[in-house]
Amino acid sequence: MGGEIPPTKDNSKIQDQKTTSKENLSRSLCDRFEIFWKAYPKKRSKEKAEKAFAKRKPDEQLFNDLMAGLERAKTSEQWQNPQFIPHAATWLNNGGWMDEYQTTYTDAELAVIRAFNGALGERVGTVDESVFVEARAGAIRAFLGKLAADPEAWSRYFPAVRDKVDLPPHAGFDYLISPKGYGDVKGRMTIKRNPDGTRASGDWDKSASGIRAKAQEMGIAFSEEDPMPAIAARIRQAISQREQQQ
Numbered sequence: 001m002g003g004e005i006p007p008t009k010d011n012s013k014i015q016d017q018k019t020t021s022k023e024n025l026s027r028s029l030c031d032r033f034e035i036f037w038k039a040y041p042k043k044r045s046k047e048k049a050e051k052a053f054a055k056r057k058p059d060e061q062l063f064n065d066l067m068a069g070l071e072r073a074k075t076s077e078q079w080q081n082p083q084f085i086p087h088a089a090t091w092l093n094n095g096g097w098m099d100e101y102q103t104t105y106t107d108a109e110l111a112v113i114r115a116f117n118g119a120l121g122e123r124v125g126t127v128d129e130s131v132f133v134e135a136r137a138g139a140i141r142a143f144l145g146k147l148a149a150d151p152e153a154w155s156r157y158f159p160a161v162r163d164k165v166d167l168p169p170h171a172g173f174d175y176l177i178s179p180k181g182y183g184d185v186k187g188r189m190t191i192k193r194n195p196d197g198t199r200a201s202g203d204w205d206k207s208a209s210g211i212r213a214k215a216q217e218m219g220i221a222f223s224e225e226d227p228m229p230a231i232a233a234r235i236r237q238a239i240s241q242r243e244q245q246q
Helices: 009-041 046-056 060-075 089-094 107-124 134-146 153-164 175-176 179-189 208-217 228-243
Strands: none
Touching: 009 046, 009 060, 009 208, 046 089, 046 107, 089 153, 107 134, 107 175, 134 175, 153 175, 153 179, 179 208, 208 228
16 A cells, blocks of 8 residues: 555544634635625735734634724724724734723813803704713813813803803814814904993904904904904995994
């Protein structure tokens, strides 16, 4: 028989078990990778992703953890912009499924939302604190950072806006805590007012926001590119014309 050693009953079973085990493992990894690849939002460098996946050799538990982590990442604010989604190989090599993402507002962030709702909610609409928006949470943190020199400033901000500012039509929570909205509102607060709350005459030209508000009040068209002095000059001309007609 050419020196062949006939397989015994026992060693035949061992050989079959080794072969079957190896084939099942490869097939299992392949199937799991295809599930992962189908779910991954950025289809780039598939071969590198396969190598990174094979290196991890995820068993059922690890694979479930990996897929759960992928779903969390896909709902994060960062991944809403495709350019910030890492390649799958990078994500796998870095253990991306273990990254933590904020899913609820912190106590400090909730306090800011509630302060807004209490002061301005009825006027411009409330913010639903039960619906977490990662971008909004980040904006609140930036807003609090801007006011870090005065830790209690945020608690006075919304009541001051309510009592002293004529808000533009698009004003809401996100606008008021944004750098642009905060700067605009602070400018409007500097405009002096009469005891009855009306704007004191002659003070509209003390800030860019005051000039814009006066132009809108008088129906004078302008664009964001128009220099403030030019808009103010048109306002003064319009005021002069009205006074002459009276």
